[in-house]
Amino acid sequence: MDEMAGRSVGIIALMERAGWAVARAIRARFAPCRVLVLCGPGNNGGDGHVAARYLERAGWPVQVALLAPPREGGPAAEAAARFSGRRVEFSAENAARADLVVDAIFGAGLDRAPSDTVMAVLRASRRLVAVDLPSFVNGLTGAVLAERPPYEVSVTFVRPKPGHVLYPGRTLCGEVVCADIGMPSDCIAHAQPRIFLNRPGLWSIPAMTAQDHKYSRGVVSLCAGRVMPGATRLAAAGARASGAGLVRISAGVSAEAYRLGAPGLVIDDAPLEALLEDTRRNVWLCGPGLTPDEVEDTLPLLVASKKCVLADAGALGWAAGAPEKLRGVSVITPHIGEFTRLFGAPGDDLVCAVRSAAGRIGAVVLLKGAVSVIAAPDGRVALNDHASPALATAGSGDTLAGVIGTLLAAGMPHWDAACAGAWLHGEAGLRAGNWPIVEALDAHLGDARAEAIDQARRLSCETDNLAVKRRA
Ligand SMILES: NC(=O)C1=CN([C@@H]2O[C@H](COP(=O)(O)OP(=O)(O)OC[C@H]3O[C@@H](n4cnc5c(N)ncnc54)[C@H](O)[C@@H]3O)[C@@H](O)[C@H]2O)[C@H](O)CC1
Numbered sequence: 349m350d351e352m353a354g355r356s357v358g359i360i361a362l363m364e365r366a367g368w369a370v371a372r373a374i375r376a377r378f379a380p381c382r383v384l385v386l387c388g389p390g391n392n393g394g395d396g397h398v399a400a401r402y403l404e405r406a407g408w409p410v411q412v413a414l415l416a417p418p419r420e421g422g423p424a425a426e427a428a429a430r431f432s433g434r435r436v437e438f439s440a441e442n443a444a445r446a447d448l449v450v451d452a453i454f455g456a457g458l459d460r461a462p463s464d465t466v467m468a469v470l471r472a473s474r475r476l477v478a479v480d481l482p483s484f485v486n487g488l489t490g491a492v493l494a495e496r497p498p499y500e501v502s503v504t505f506v507r508p509k510p511g512h513v514l515y516p517g518r519t520l521c522g523e524v525v526c527a528d529i530g531m532p533s534d535c536i537a538h539a540q541p542r543i544f545l546n547r548p549g550l551w552s553i554p555a556m557t558a559q560d561h562k563y564s565r566g567v568v569s570l571c572a573g574r575v576m577p578g579a580t581r582l583a584a585a586g587a588r589a590s591g592a593g594l595v596r597i598s599a600g601v602s603a604e605a606y607r608l609g610a611p612g613l614v615i616d617d618a619p620l621e622a623l624l625e626d627t628r629r630n631v632w633l634c635g636p637g638l639t640p641d642e643v644e645d646t647l648p649l650l651v652a653s654k655k656c657v658l659a660d661a662g663a664l665g666w667a668a669g670a671p672e673k674l675r676g677v678s679v680i681t682p683h684i685g686e687f688t689r690l691f692g693a694p695g696d697d698l699v700c701a702v703r704s705a706a707g708r709i710g711a712v713v714l715l716k717g718a719v720s721v722i723a724a725p726d727g728r729v730a731l732n733d734h735a736s737p738a739l740a741t742a743g744s745g746d747t748l749a750g751v752i753g754t755l756l757a758a759g760m761p762h763w764d765a766a767c768a769g770a771w772l773h774g775e776a777g778l779r780a781g782n783w784p785i786v787e788a789l790d791a792h793l794g795d796a797r798a799e800a801i802d803q804a805r806r807l808s809c810e811t812d813n814l815a816v817k818r819r820a
């Protein structure tokens with residue numbers, strides 16, 4: 349985007365607005381105080397110089413400390429030349445003397461861990477604001493290259509970066525302000541984003557219609573095991589609570605035990621091969637509550653009959669170290685332990701690891717966590733931070749599998765269903781209050797679905813209104 353904008357509006361114009369946005373964010377959050385702006389050699393430092401000029405113009409006592417001079421003739425050099433205020437040495441003593449330190453050392457160009465000198469200056473600072481990101485947080489991955497206390501605010505531009513959203517970087521950014529700096533829309537379109545924040549509007553969930561019947565809403569089928577009925581029942585309940593038309597459990601010899609459960613479930617005891625002939629039953633959950641032997645007896649049959657399969661829990665253990673065994677399934681929902689046993693440790697770059705896992709097995713991979721990463725085989729990735737620690741309780745993943753099953757059965761594309769499922773699950777967690785037990789989530793899933801439909805609708809109205817205004 350920067351590169352293309354450089355050829356149209358010019359980087360210096362964007363830098364002016366970026367620095368102005370930083371100064372504005374500071375003035376909105378702090379009372380006038382002694383500010384030290386730490387400027388690096390790149391455009392991040394250029395933004396810092398502009399911010400220093402606007403703060404000074406507003407009457408704040410401002411000093412600038414330069415780590416290294418900007419490249420001659422570039423936009424950062426021009427921004428530096430426009431600042432005629434006080435310059436001081438780049439030192440820990442000067443940082444300690446300031447009430448507020450603005451970190452404009454490195455931004456998107458950070459390519460290695462900052463030096464000890466840089467870190468000593470940042471550590472000496474009492475209160476910190478970041479231009480774009482703290483200068484030791486990798487914007488692409490959220491990896492933290494050095495330790496220091498968190499910032500109060502990070503002012504970024506055009507779009508938040510993965511480093512603002514993913515842990516551990518997320519915890520150090522503080523409040524993230526994303527400023528509109530007038531990046532031309534053709535530059536944004538040209539950049540073709542492949543990583544998205546998971547929000548309604550990225551996908552849309554079918555609403556209820558007057559003529560719906562249970563099969564149009566969709567049938568979710570589950571394979572049940574003998575020894576862990578709770579997991580299967582939680583997944584079935586999650587599917588029902590999020591709006592499936594019908595939920596059926598293939599329970600084989602355990603059918604009588606499952607029949608004592610929720611009366612709204614249909615329990616089948618016929619052989620799986622026979623059940624698979626029913627073309628209305630296209631979506632199957634396999635794994636919650638299943639032992640490896642039970643997965644071995646069911647998953648290959650589901651895949652061979654070309655059903656849309658969500659594999660979780662036991663099915664992921666069954667394929668540990670041999671993820672190709674999962675080829676043919678549509679969605680998998682591992683937590684970090686399951687992911688590691690399948691594909692190896694993901695390392696610092698979760699987006700890259702989950703994306704390549706999805707490509708490797710040709711299925712959507714949803715890596716569950718405080719921020720879940722959801723990748724499609726074609727490379728699209730959504731980051732879901734719409735969640736609550738209330739969800740960190742045993743069985744919550746089974747509920748999620750059920751919710752995604754419902755959205756698949758409603759006909760949503762696989763990646764959309766996984767993204768929407770993660771959002772609904774998060775919304776239910778946020779609505780469920782303090783310390784809910786896992787069963788309590790179900791009561792909120794219907795309202796969560798209605799909320800998602802409503803938010804997506806409002807967003808599309810806004811977009812339509814904007815288009816009408818533009819045409820006018
Ligand atoms: N996104 C936008 O629309 C705009 C963003 N702007 C700002 O520009 C920076 C990115 O600028 P860039 O010049 O590409 O990179 P940096 O300023 O982050 O630094 C590059 C510079 O620093 C060297 N370097 C990197 N890491 C280290 C290190 N650990 N130690 C020493 N030196 C390091 C690197 O080699 C380069 O020389 C973005 O963040 C925004 O703040 C613009 O204002 C335009 C609009």
Ligand SMILES: [K+]
Binds near residue numbers: 392453480482
């Ligand atoms: K920075």
